[in-house]
Amino acid sequence: xxxxxxxxxxxxxxxxxxxxxxxxxxxxxxxxxxxxxxxxxxxxxxxxxxxxxxxxxxxxxxxxxxxxxxxxxxxxxxxxxxxxxxxxxxxxxxxxxxxxxxxxxxxxxxxxxxxxxxxxxxxxxxxxxxxxxxxxxxxxxxxxxxxxxxxxxxxxxxxxxxxxxxxxxxxxxxxxxxxxxxxxxxxxxxxxxxxxxxxxxxxxxxxxxxxxxxxxxxxxxxxxxxxxxxxxxxxxxxxxxxxx
Amino acid sequence: xxxxxxxxxxxxxxxxxxxxxxxxxxxxxxxxxxxxxxxxxxxxxxxxxxxxxxxxxxxxxxxxxxxxxxxxxxxxxxxxxxxxxxxxxxxxxxxxxxxxxxxxxxxxxxxxxxxxxxxxxxxxxxxxxxxxxxxxxxxxxxxxxxxxxxxxxxxxxxxxxxxxxxxxxxxxxxxxxxxxxxxxxxxxxxxxxxxxxxxxxxxxxxxxxxxxxxxxxxxxxxxxxxxxxxxxxxxxxxxxxxxx
DNA sequence: AAAGATTTGTCCGTATGTATG
DNA sequence: ACATACATACGGACAAATCTT
Numbered sequence: 001x002x003x004x005x006x007x008x009x010x011x012x013x014x015x016x017x018x019x020x021x022x023x024x025x026x027x028x029x030x031x032x033x034x035x036x037x038x039x040x041x042x043x044x045x046x047x048x049x050x051x052x053x054x055x056x057x058x059x060x061x062x063x064x065x066x067x068x069x070x071x072x073x074x075x076x077x078x079x080x081x082x083x084x085x086x087x088x089x090x091x092x093x094x095x096x097x098x099x100x101x102x103x104x105x106x107x108x109x110x111x112x113x114x115x116x117x118x119x120x121x122x123x124x125x126x127x128x129x130x131x132x133x134x135x136x137x138x139x140x141x142x143x144x145x146x147x148x149x150x151x152x153x154x155x156x157x158x159x160x161x162x163x164x165x166x167x168x169x170x171x172x173x174x175x176x177x178x179x180x181x182x183x184x185x186x187x188x189x190x191x192x193x194x195x196x197x198x199x200x201x202x203x204x205x206x207x208x209x210x211x212x213x214x215x216x217x218x219x220x221x222x223x224x225x226x227x228x229x230x231x232x233x234x235x236x237x238x239x240x241x242x243x244x
Numbered sequence: 245x246x247x248x249x250x251x252x253x254x255x256x257x258x259x260x261x262x263x264x265x266x267x268x269x270x271x272x273x274x275x276x277x278x279x280x281x282x283x284x285x286x287x288x289x290x291x292x293x294x295x296x297x298x299x300x301x302x303x304x305x306x307x308x309x310x311x312x313x314x315x316x317x318x319x320x321x322x323x324x325x326x327x328x329x330x331x332x333x334x335x336x337x338x339x340x341x342x343x344x345x346x347x348x349x350x351x352x353x354x355x356x357x358x359x360x361x362x363x364x365x366x367x368x369x370x371x372x373x374x375x376x377x378x379x380x381x382x383x384x385x386x387x388x389x390x391x392x393x394x395x396x397x398x399x400x401x402x403x404x405x406x407x408x409x410x411x412x413x414x415x416x417x418x419x420x421x422x423x424x425x426x427x428x429x430x431x432x433x434x435x436x437x438x439x440x441x442x443x444x445x446x447x448x449x450x451x452x453x454x455x456x457x458x459x460x461x462x463x464x465x466x467x468x469x470x471x472x473x474x475x476x477x478x479x480x481x482x483x484x485x486x487x488x
Numbered sequence: 489a490a491a492g493a494t495t496t497g498t499c500c501g502t503a504t505g506t507a508t509g
Numbered sequence: 510a511c512a513t514a515c516a517t518a519c520g521g522a523c524a525a526a527t528c529t530t
Binding site: 010011012013015016019020024060082084087156186187188189190191192193195196210211235238239240241242243 | 254256257259260261263264268271291304324328331362430432433434435436437438454455457479480482483484485486487
Binding site for chain 4: 009013
């Protein structure tokens with residue numbers, strides 16, 4: 001039974017819908033045994049479309065780097081797994097994801113300072129308009145972008161946060177360098193939506209992709225908030241797990 | 245000024261990209277002051293497309309129930325707010341959402357029994373293939389579908405779960421009736437994806453909509469799992485919040 | 489109350505993109 | 510590569526409903 005009939009007239013081309021379905025099937029491990037896609041004719045049959053349409057979808061995914069079609073052999077799957085990020089009071093971002101990939105890195109995309117808006121000021125327990133250190137980071141697992149984060153730190157307490165992060169490559173180590181040895185996650189709010197333009201570019205998403213957005217607040221052991229972050233995960237590549 | 249130029253040839257129709265952008269603008273509160281969309285001509289100008297194209301996008305969102313266009317007046321925004329479901333060790337579903345709407349109800353869509361697959365058997369700590377009570381529920385806030393859940397309960401212990409739910413209208417009360425006075429959430433895994441056919445129909449989603457999927461396990465106070473559920477939330481209508 | 493401006497609704501035609509066989 | 514059918518996007522013109530002056 002097909003999960004969902006491919007439909008016309010929803011503003012999404014058939015080949016694009018099929019590409020999305022194949023991508024989803026791969027990330028949920030559907031072709032694990034062979035490591036390759038079924039033949040184009042079989043896929044065309046499955047989705048109830050012409051083979052040409054399937055070929056456009058495959059070409060699109062090959063361009064993304066997810067597939068590699070080889071004449072005579074078939075269509076090989078290049079990447080498969082979805083990472084799982086544990087979330088708990090003791091959440092440490094790079095620890096949680098880092099051990100699920102060969103290579104894991106967090107880059108500072110931009111840094112600066114700016115005033116806290118109402119939402120962030122409330123979360124951090126500071127006055128609206130107070131200066132914050134801003135840090136935008138991009139994490140990559142085996143070279144593939146996984147998450148994009150916008151962090152806010154109260155500037156009064158952590159004025160050198162951006163530099164400390166660049167020196168250490170980790171928020172946890174940057175906090176330690178600034179004299180905060182330990183901290184805990186006090187809240188995480190999760191939603192999902194379509195990626196916007198910035199996210200599409202930085203996370204290398206195709207248009208219409210979904211992001212999981214996690215807005216988190218960390219606090220020191222006296223329950224004083226030290227960090228507000230808004231992290232967008234590529235929903236195709238990550239799921240979030242809470243042990244409570 | 246638009247964040248990013250609308251692009252053609254990505255397999256996504258212009259009107260669809262514009263509909264997605266308008267939907268996102270609304271849910272992030274962009275037109276809160278007037279409660280209406282700018283005129284079609286202004287939107288066309290903003291997005292750099294013909295007015296007809298904007299009209300198709302608006303018709304699409306109107307069909308979703310997000311907008312209502314009225315001749316001579318303008319285009320009214322029908323709904324904007326997102327419900328927030330708290331998740332913690334003490335999560336009680338209808339309690340969490342129920343107080344954010346005037347009226348909240350949970351319906352049993354279907355019930356039955358069936359064997360546990362590998363994933364569910366492991367989560368519930370029972371043998372693969374053991375019989376489970378299956379229950380599919382649909383929750384509505386003010387008449388609008390919010391979530392669709394597939395629950396599994398070990399049949400050995402909770403053979404009358406489905407009936408108990410129908411009699412009480414709540415999982416918590418059904419457990420209580422079957423002798424389980426208290427239980428706790430032990431894990432929740434969250435991901436996001438496009439809705440499939442069943443979900444689209446039951447949650448009244450338009451094709452291409454996003455669902456948040458939360459796979460949760462509840463256990464009694466002896467840490468023995470009592471329930472596995474897979475809940476899909478309409479991402480446009482719900483966000484999940486963890487206090488840790 | 490009347491006239492004009494604004495805004496959505498409908499019709500025409502034409503060009504390009506998408507999907508099939 | 511070709512031919513065919515339908516969806517998408519554009520442009521212009523005008524009607525219908527509503528608001529403003």
